Amino acid sequence: MGYAAARGGLDAVVAAEDLVRRGRTVGDSAWLGTDQLVDRLRLAVDRVMGEAGLWCPELAAAALRQAEGDPIEAAHLLRSYRATLPRFAYTEPTDTDRGVVLRRIVPAYRNPPGPQLLGRTTDYTGRLLDLTSEHDARTEAEKLAALAWETAGLDDATGDVMGDETDPEIGHDDGHDDGSVRRPRRLLEVLRDADLVVDRRRTDDPEPVDITRVPARPPAPRSARLAVMARAETGALVNLWYRNILGPDGYLHEITLGDVRHARLPVTIAHPITGGSVTIGHVRVTEVEAIEDLDGIDEDRTKFDVGYGLCLGHNERKAIAMANLDIACHRDAGASQLEQSILLTTDGLDAAGFLEHLKLPHYVTFRSMVERKEAVRAAAATSVRDAAPIDHLVGLVPVDPVEGDCA
Amino acid sequence: MTDRAVLTTEDRAELLAAADPSAVIDLAEACLAVHGAPIVVQAPEVGLVMLQVREPVCEERFHLGEVVVTRAEVVLAGARGWAMRPGTDRTATLGAAVCDAVASAGAELSPDVIELCLATNRSRSVAAADEWRELLATEVHFEELD
Numbered sequence: 001m002g003y004a005a006a007r008g009g010l011d012a013v014v015a016a017e018d019l020v021r022r023g024r025t026v027g028d029s030a031w032l033g034t035d036q037l038v039d040r041l042r043l044a045v046d047r048v049m050g051e052a053g054l055w056c057p058e059l060a061a062a063a064l065r066q067a068e069g070d071p072i073e074a075a076h077l078l079r080s081y082r083a084t085l086p087r088f089a090y091t092e093p094t095d096t097d098r099g100v101v102l103r104r105i106v107p108a109y110r111n112p113p114g115p116q117l118l119g120r121t122t123d124y125t126g127r128l129l130d131l132t133s134e135h136d137a138r139t140e141a142e143k144l145a146a147l148a149w150e151t152a153g154l155d156d157a158t159g160d161v162m163g164d165e166t167d168p169e170i171g172h173d174d175g176h177d178d179g180s181v182r183r184p185r186r187l188l189e190v191l192r193d194a195d196l197v198v199d200r201r202r203t204d205d206p207e208p209v210d211i212t213r214v215p216a217r218p219p220a221p222r223s224a225r226l227a228v229m230a231r232a233e234t235g236a237l238v239n240l241w242y243r244n245i246l247g248p249d250g251y252l253h254e255i256t257l258g259d260v261r262h263a264r265l266p267v268t269i270a271h272p273i274t275g276g277s278v279t280i281g282h283v284r285v286t287e288v289e290a291i292e293d294l295d296g297i298d299e300d301r302t303k304f305d306v307g308y309g310l311c312l313g314h315n316e317r318k319a320i321a322m323a324n325l326d327i328a329c330h331r332d333a334g335a336s337q338l339e340q341s342i343l344l345t346t347d348g349l350d351a352a353g354f355l356e357h358l359k360l361p362h363y364v365t366f367r368s369m370v371e372r373k374e375a376v377r378a379a380a381a382t383s384v385r386d387a388a389p390i391d392h393l394v395g396l397v398p399v400d401p402v403e404g405d406c407a
Numbered sequence: 408m409t410d411r412a413v414l415t416t417e418d419r420a421e422l423l424a425a426a427d428p429s430a431v432i433d434l435a436e437a438c439l440a441v442h443g444a445p446i447v448v449q450a451p452e453v454g455l456v457m458l459q460v461r462e463p464v465c466e467e468r469f470h471l472g473e474v475v476v477t478r479a480e481v482v483l484a485g486a487r488g489w490a491m492r493p494g495t496d497r498t499a500t501l502g503a504a505v506c507d508a509v510a511s512a513g514a515e516l517s518p519d520v521i522e523l524c525l526a527t528n529r530s531r532s533v534a535a536a537d538e539w540r541e542l543l544a545t546e547v548h549f550e551e552l553d
Contacts, residue, residue, distance in 0.1 A: 054472060054475065085455050091456055188464065208467070208468045208469045230470075230471050265460070277417060281474065
C-alpha cells in the first residue's frame with residue numbers, strides 16, 4: 001500500500017469549534033462575565049496569569065472562559081496574545097521587600113517580626129463540600145451584600161469615605177499602604193542577624209536572563225531558573241519537587257518554610273519625560289522562603305541556607321515548590337539532572353503542546369510503522385523457510401574463535 | 408497631607424493610572440471642549456512591561472513576568488501629556504494623557520485634574536484602610552500555655 005496525500009476536514013473542524021463556542025456562550029445559564037471570574041474564581045485566574053507569565057486579570061478571565069475553564073489552554077491563549085504585543089519597557093528592579101502583605105505566615109517561627117496574618121485562606125478549615133442549596137446560598141449572599149452596603153453608607157455618613165478633607169500622603173510604591181506593619185521584616189533577616197544563614201548576597205548585579213527572548217539551557221544563571229519556575233506549570237513544579245526532596249546524602253529533606261506571603265508589588269518604570277520613577281500599577285504575587293538545614297559533607301553545618309520562590313498571583317503551592325527547587329538546585333550544583341528538568345520540562349505550554357500534538361493525524365508515520373512491521377514479518381518468514389534444519393545440539397554452539405585472533 | 412503644589416509629574420501619572428476610567432474620560436472630554444483637539448504624539452497602544460524584581464536571598468534580579476499596559480502621549484495647551492495605565496483600555500489611557508497635558512500646562516481645568524488625582528488617592532487610602540481592617544481580624548494571637 002502506498003502513501004496518498006489527502007486533504008479535508010475543514011467543515012468538521014469549523015463545526016467542532018462551533019459546538020464549543022455555542023456551549024460556552026448559549027448555555028441555559030446566565031452569561032458568565034469576566035468580572036465574575038476575576039471576583040469569584042480568583043485562584044484560577046491567578047494561576048493562568050502565573051503560568052502565562054502575563055499579568056492582566058481581565059484578559060486571563062476571558063482566556064479562562066474561552067478555554068472552558070482549562071487553565072493550561074487559557075495560559076496558551078494568553079501567551080499567544082502576548083506574542084502579538086510590543087514590549088514598552090522593563091520596570092525598575094523592584095525590591096520584593098516593597099510588597100504590601102495581604103497574607104503572611106511564618107511556619108518556622110511563632111513570633112516573627114510583624115504579624116502572623118492568615119489573610120484570605122481556607123488552609124485551616126476542614127475540606128467539607130458545601131451542600132447549601134442554591135436558593136439558600138443566594139439568599140445568604142444577598143444578605144451579606146446588603147450588610148456591606150449599609151456599612152459603606154454608615155462610613156459615608158461619618159465622612160470616612162471620600163468626604164475626608166485630609167489628603168493622605170501619596171505613596172510612590174506603597175501598594176496603597178505605607179505602614180511598616182504591612183511590610184514586615186523577613187525571617188531571613190532575623191536569621192542573618194543571628195549569623196545562622198549562609199550569606200550568598202551578590203555585589204556584581206548580573207543582568208538577568210530574559211527567557212522570553214533567549215531559551216534557557218543548562219547550565220543557566222539562577223535568574224533564568226527563577227524566571228522559568230515563575231511561569232512554570234503548577235503541577236509540573238509540584239511533581240518535580242515531590243520527586244526531588246531527597247538531599248545530597250540520599251535522605252529525605254523536609255525543608256522548613258520561612259516567610260510565606262501573598263502581597264501586592266508596585267510596577268514602577270522611568271517616566272519618559274522626567275526620567276523619575278512612576279508606579280503605573282500593582283500586581284499581586286506569592287513569595288516563599290524555604291529554609292534548608294545544611295548537612296552535606298562540604299557544607300557549613302552550623303548554618304542554614306535559603307531557597308526563594310516568587311510567582312504572579314496567589315499560588316502558594318507553586319511558590320513553595322519553586323523555593324524548594326531553588327535551594328535544591330543550588331545544593332545539587334549540577335550533579336544530577338535537576339536543573340535540566342527545571343529548565344526543560346516544567347513549562348506547561350511546552351509539555352502540553354508536545355503531548356497534545358499526539359492527537360493530530362499521524363496517518364503517514366503510523367502507516368510507515370505498519371509497513372516496517374510487515375517487512376520484518378516477511379523477512380522472518382523468509383529466513384525460517386531458507387534456514388537449514390538443526391537437528392542436534394552441537395549445531396547451536398557457536399564455533400570457537402581461532403586462538404591466534406586473540407593475541 | 409499632600410499639598411496640591413507638591414503633586415509631581417510622577418505623582419500625577421501614578422494617580423491618573425489608578426483613577427476610575429469613566430471619571431478620567433469625562434474630565435478629558437471636558438478638557439477637549441475647552442482646549443480643542445490635541446496633537447496625538449503616541450496613539451493609545453497596548454503593550455507589555457517586563458516586571459524585574461530583586462529577590463532577597465542573593466539580591467539578584469530576575470524577570471517575574473510581563474504586565475499588560477496601554478500608553479499614550481499627546482500635546483495639548485502647549486504641554487506634553489503622557490499616560491500609561493494597566494490593562495487594555497485605550498480610551499481611558501488617551502484621556503489620562505489629555506488630563507496630564509492640561510495639568511502640566513497649568514491650563515483651564517488643571518485644578519479639576521489635580522482634584523481627580525487627589526480624590527483617587529483618598530479613595531485608595533480608604534480602600535487600603537478597609538482592606539487592612541478586614542485582614543487584621545485574621546491575625547493570630549498565641550496564648551502561652553502553662
